[in-house]
Amino acid sequence: MKLVDKPKxxxxxxxATGEDVLLKLGDHEIVSLIxxxxxxxxxxxxxxxxxPKMISQFDGRIHTDYRQAVAATGRLSSNNPNLQNxxxxxxxxxxxxSAFVPRNKDYLFMSADYSQIELRIAASFAKDEIMIEAFRxxxxxxxxxxxxVFKVPLEKVTPDMRRKAKEVNFGILYGSTAFGLSxxxxxxxxxxxxxxxxxFTEFPAIxxxxxxxxxxAREVEYVETILGRRRYLRDIxxxxxxxxxxxxxxxxNAPIQGxxxxxxxIAMINIQRWLEKENLKTRMILQVHDELVFDLFKExxxxxxxxxxxxxxxxxxxxxxxxxxxxxxxxxxxxx
DNA sequence: AATTTCACG
DNA sequence: ACGTACGTGAAATTA
Numbered sequence: 001m002k003l004v005d006k007p008k009x010x011x012x013x014x015x016a017t018g019e020d021v022l023l024k025l026g027d028h029e030i031v032s033l034i035x036x037x038x039x040x041x042x043x044x045x046x047x048x049x050x051x052p053k054m055i056s057q058f059d060g061r062i063h064t065d066y067r068q069a070v071a072a073t074g075r076l077s078s079n080n081p082n083l084q085n086x087x088x089x090x091x092x093x094x095x096x097x098s099a100f101v102p103r104n105k106d107y108l109f110m111s112a113d114y115s116q117i118e119l120r121i122a123a124s125f126a127k128d129e130i131m132i133e134a135f136r137x138x139x140x141x142x143x144x145x146x147x148x149v150f151k152v153p154l155e156k157v158t159p160d161m162r163r164k165a166k167e168v169n170f171g172i173l174y175g176s177t178a179f180g181l182s183x184x185x186x187x188x189x190x191x192x193x194x195x196x197x198x199x200f201t202e203f204p205a206i207x208x209x210x211x212x213x214x215x216x217a218r219e220v221e222y223v224e225t226i227l228g229r230r231r232y233l234r235d236i237x238x239x240x241x242x243x244x245x246x247x248x249x250x251x252x253n254a255p256i257q258g259x260x261x262x263x264x265x266i267a268m269i270n271i272q273r274w275l276e277k278e279n280l281k282t283r284m285i286l287q288v289h290d291e292l293v294f295d296l297f298k299e300x301x302x303x304x305x306x307x308x309x310x311x312x313x314x315x316x317x318x319x320x321x322x323x324x325x326x327x328x329x330x331x332x333x334x335x336x
Numbered sequence: 337a338a339t340t341t342c343a344c345g
Numbered sequence: 346a347c348g349t350a351c352g353t354g355a356a357a358t359t360a
Contacts (some may be wrong), residue, residue, distance in 0.1 A: 010340070014359080018341060042342060045356055071352060076344085081355045085344035093343080118345095118351095174350035184350080242348055252353045257345095261352095289345040289352085 003028055013246065030283045039090060047087065054081050066287070070184065074229045075259040076287055084288045086332070100332035102295050108328050111335040112297040112308050115323040116141055116258045117290050118173050124319040125255065126209030130202070135320040142166040148202035154165035167216055168199055171255055175249030210252050217251040226316065260290060268292065268313040271308055280304065
């Protein structure tokens with residue numbers, strides 16, 4: 001439709017039509033129509049029509065498989081079907097999620113989520129006193145970051161400043177560049193670069209930790225999680241800047257993402273041991289990276305809530321307290 | 337079989 | 346000038 005002069009192409013030479021590309025075409029009505037169609041098709045083909053076919057003839061339930069040796073960071077992955085990517089972000093998506101229900105009327109769905117686990121791990125590894133103190137005092141981490149980065153008192157942080165700070169906090173964990181952040185914030189590279197610079201001035205320990213991670217990786221060509229899982233980074237000394245850049249971002253991200261995986265695995269082992277020891281009817285049924293989902297026997301509500309929270313918070317001791325949010329409802333959506 | 341897109345954390 | 350934020354899996358399309 002000649003909406004732009006030089007349309008972006010994919011590496012195989014096709015026109016790129018991903019969501020981020022379409023949204024930069026301007027506000028032609030075709031864009032929202034295509035994206036609406038895509039959303040509907042995704043939900044129809046991947047969930048609404050696929051999942052019912054996966055119902056077991058033996059017990060009427062859907063069973064995923066977890067793979068323990070696929071993800072390079074030590075995370076689990078879920079397949080056949082993937083139950084770690086059930087929709088939640090859009091209204092129609094949430095309808096799909098609400099179809100996941102307990103086994104019978106004596107049960108409820110319970111979800112227990114680690115709050116900001118990766119940022120807490122980063123603060124702890126970096127020994128950043130400001131960020132550690134923010135978590136210890138239970139302050140909102142994104143607002144705290146916004147106050148520091150934009151140099152205003154906490155009460156003067158606007159929703160837009162908080163939104164940007166949140167993107168920065170995530171970007172940091174991924175080793176984001178000014179370009180990446182500007183794309184994500186839909187702002188100029190200049191502003192993105194200024195925000196990042198300001199971030200590193202306010203949180204010097206985080207900057208030091210990131211540099212140390214890369215330098216250590218250069219020495220031994222691997223990085224490690226808190227429990228010693230290694231990710232080998234054989235490209236870390238590559239002379240190709242793009243290749244080396246990937247390895248450097250992995251050097252920052254893998255210990256953090258992987259340590260979060262270590263921690264939830266310890267919690268899962270302790271929770272399962274406890275459920276069996278106590279002969280409880282509640283079952284741990286899903287893991288979604290920082291969340292555990294339970295088919296909760298109603299009469300066990302109080303004890304399970306208390307013990308699961310405790311076992312998740314205390315799986316491993318680090319410099320920062322772990323916070324866990326528990327929700328209970330009559331389906332997976334309501335449990336959040 | 338490879339690529340592209342998009343669902344999740 | 347180029348490429349550019351981490352980790353996955355599934356469906357549809359393209360080659």
